[in-house]
Structures are given as C-alpha cells and as structure tokens.
Amino acid sequence: MTDTDIFGKQVPILIRNVSLNGKIQEIYLDGTGMIGAVGEKITDHDAEFIIDGDGATALPGMINMHTHSPMGLLRGYADDMQLFEWLSTKIWPTEAHLTEDDIYWGAKLACLEMIRTGTTTFNDMYFKMESVGRAVDEAGIRACLSYCMIDGGDHAKFESEARIMESTVKNIRSLHNPRVMPGVSPHAVYTVSEEGLAWCAEYAKKEQIPLHVHLSETEQEVADCVAAHGMRPPAWLDHCGVLFEQCIAAHCCWLDAGDITLLAKRGVTAVHNPISNMKLAGNRALPYPEMKTAGVNVALGTDGASSNNALDMFSEMKTAAILQKFFWNDPTVMPAADALKIASQNGAKALGLNAGVIAPGRLADLILIGRNPLNVPFFSTDSNAVYATSGLAVSTTICDGVILMHDGVIPGAEEIMNKAGDVASDLVRRAAQA
Ligand SMILES: O=c1[nH]cnc2c1ncn2[C@@H]1O[C@H](CO)[C@@H](O)[C@H]1O
C-alpha cells in the first residue's frame, strides 16, 4: 500500500515494535474497529497494513470529557477577563451570529486539532449540533454531542429550547453512526430554570443518554445558588433530578464535603478542566484527593478553545497533575498514572464506551508517540506521557480501527485550517458590525 492508501479504511492492521506498558509489543486491530490481540509476537493475523512503530509509545486515545468544539473559532479573541464578563460581553454576543456553516468549520478545526494531538473521543456541548455531527462523522473520531439549553428562567424560551433538544437528539441519531452519540445539556444552574433542569434530567433518563452540565465552577455560582434556592449547586441539581449515573458535571471546583458525598452517592462523573479554571482564575481546584477517596469518577477535559486555548489533552494532563500537587501542597497528589487514567479510562466509563485501555476486545482507539527527544530516556511511560510530552508529539492517531493520522499527516488538514481561519474572521467582522 502507498502511504495515502492507509487513511480512512477499517481494515486489519498490525502495529509492530511499539512500547506498551513498558514492553516492546505488537497490537493487532481486527478490521471491525476492535483490538484483536496484543502480545510480544502476533503471528496469526491477516493484516492488510503493517505499521512499524520503531519504538513509539502506544497509549489509548485521549478522551476529552468537556469541550465546546466550535469555540476554536474564538481562540484568542477575548482573553484575560473574568468568567461572567468574558461570557456576557464577548462570547455570547459573538456566538449570537454563528451560522450552521461557522459551527461546521469550527468543529472541523476542533476535530483536526484533536486528531493531531491524540484525542479520539470528546464530550461536546454547544448549539446547532447537527453541524458538529457532520464534522465528527467526516473526521472519523468519536463524540457525544449535546445541545446546550439556556432558558434564563423564561417559560416560553424553555419550551422552544426543549423542542430543539429533542430534534437535535433525533437528528444526531439519524446519522446512524455509532461514533456520533447524542447527549443532553442544560448549561448550568445560573442559566437554566428549575423546569428546564428537571426536563433535561427526565429526558436524558428516558432516552438513556448522558447529561452534560457545568457545575460549581465559581464561588459566585455557589453563593447565588444558595441565595436563590437555599441549596448549594449539587443539592439543587439533585432536587431537579439531574444527578444520576450518566450525569457528567464539568468543573466541580467549589465543592464541600457534603457535595462530594452526594456526587459519589449518585455515581456522577466530575470533569476537571484545570487550564480553563486557572486561566479564568476561579481560585479553587477540583478537590481531587477527597473525590478520589469518596470514589467519585473523575475525568479530564479542556473546556473550549477560547478559554484554554487549546484542545491538547497532554497539556491538560500535565496541568492537572501539577495544579493538584500545588493547590493541595502535596507532591504525591495525582501521580502520572492517575492523570493518564482520568484522561482515558474514566471518560470511557462515563460515556459507557469499551475504550480507554489497549487490550483485546476493546475499541481500537489508540495513538502512537513516535521517538522524539521528550521520550528519552525511557524510565516510565506514564511519566514521559504526562510530564514531558506535548500533544504535537503524537505521530499516529487511530479511532475505530481507522488511521486518521500517520507520521503527523492528516489528509485535508490544510483546507480545514484555511477555511476555519476565514470563517472566524468573517464571524467577528459580522458581530462587530451588529
Ligand atoms: O467555562 C465556561 N463556563 C460557562 N459557560 C461556558 C464556559 N465556556 C464556554 N461556555 C459557554 O457554554 C455554552 C456552550 O454550551 C456557550 O455559550 C459557551 O460560550
């Protein structure tokens, strides 16, 4: 096969000479999107394509559990501001001008960036998600896509938002692509009414799909919720029925012991977004040590590329591990193996995906990090991956047994970068004229 033949096909593939869990091994992808075998020497195979890893590190594809993929169009557009001011004066007024085409190209850019930096699945919350669905379908990665409900306490707005939620789920399902999964998203306790939160919870349970929400991101959010409802945000969400096993709560910075016990009891997944939290200066880190002890499933996310400003899960893992140590004043908190686990297995668990681990019978979602100076010497895979590597060191990205990037090459990358850049300039120009 020539090099361009390898992209975009689900065929049996043998990956040789890769370092997996500290040993040189081979990985066989069975041609149906699954990992068929892992071992030192795989002889029984019908591979159509053989990748020689040349000593590359093999890792599960990263799972980005909280993002707003089209927000890459606003990367670098408004930085260095308070969260609410940033949203209300810069982001929301510009988002009001987004067309379906803008969102499609924003999502194409995000998929490109994620494939480039080793992410194979993301959990997304935004608007016009059919356009994101089309981008994900074409890009070849996996995603859970949720329309973001914001009703601002207005009943008529709630009704129209609920109808959009239902049609989004229906339209995502009509793609008939198991890689593109629907979810439900009420934005947060400060933007969605009680009836909106309760409806989203009931609807997600009825459809058996994940619910994705922002939770306890700032101290102000907690104070306002207590003032309005006499309850902290997790108790308020629980009152509305939102806390259940398929609930994925992003941020979870300002939690007290009672909040943590409640999230653990309900089986909620909490998503740490350390870079966004530090950039927006929330002044609190997700209480990882206590949450780990309580048994909360903690996953990792980047948040959108206008508050990060990248979707690179390797930067995110490093930041999570070092922020946790710094904030809790304890270098033993979140060892490298934990950072890798929250960036892979724990996200898979939350989405009900058989991914996040390289083993026979698992989804063939994996990445290779080719030999590079950040990977030498090689005392520990986990340490090199979390503390030294950048996402741009990822050389090969495979999702669903299909090669999406090889040796740093992604077909069509130039067009996506050009088009997304043009679309972003035009969006900001339109918003400025309004
Ligand atoms: O950190 C954040 N906190 C709260 N809202 C956010 C954050 N980042 C982005 N959005 C907003 O959430 C909606 C998408 O679902 C968008 O309006 C986006 O701007």
Ligand SMILES: [Zn+2]
């Ligand atoms: Zn967010």
